[in-house]
Amino acid sequence: MADMDHSSSDDASADSRAEDTSQDSKLEFSEDEEILITRMYNLVGERWSLIAGRIPGRTAEEIEKYWTSRYSTSE
Structure with missing residues (x-):
């Protein structure tokens, strides 16, 4: 039973890491x-x-x- 709780915790942290990666893919650049x-x-x-x-x-x-x-054209 404790193993099940531990594995679901691991799944949640994996989902969290995936969200962090997708946010990192949006690069922020200064105006300069x-x-x-x-x-x-x-x-x-x-x-x-x-x-x-x-x-x-x-x-x-x-x-x-x-x-x-930013500048790719969809054809």
């Missing part, structure tokens, strides 16, 4: 970062690592995910 990303994209295109090199603490993957979530 957004402007810089837009300007750099206009200059160098989809060279995400080059753009990320101009923004301390950001990775190329974060920049690309931000760009595609």
Whole structure:
């Protein structure tokens, strides 16, 4: 019986971790970062690592995910 209670507790914590991960997927960028990303994209295109090199603490993957979530076109 105690095992059942323990396993349901584990399931709840796993659900909580999944929610935290989905919230982390929404990256927050400052207005200055957004402007810089837009300007750099206009200059160098989809060279995400080059753009990320101009923004301390950001990775190329974060920049690309931000760009595609913000500016992707649905066809």
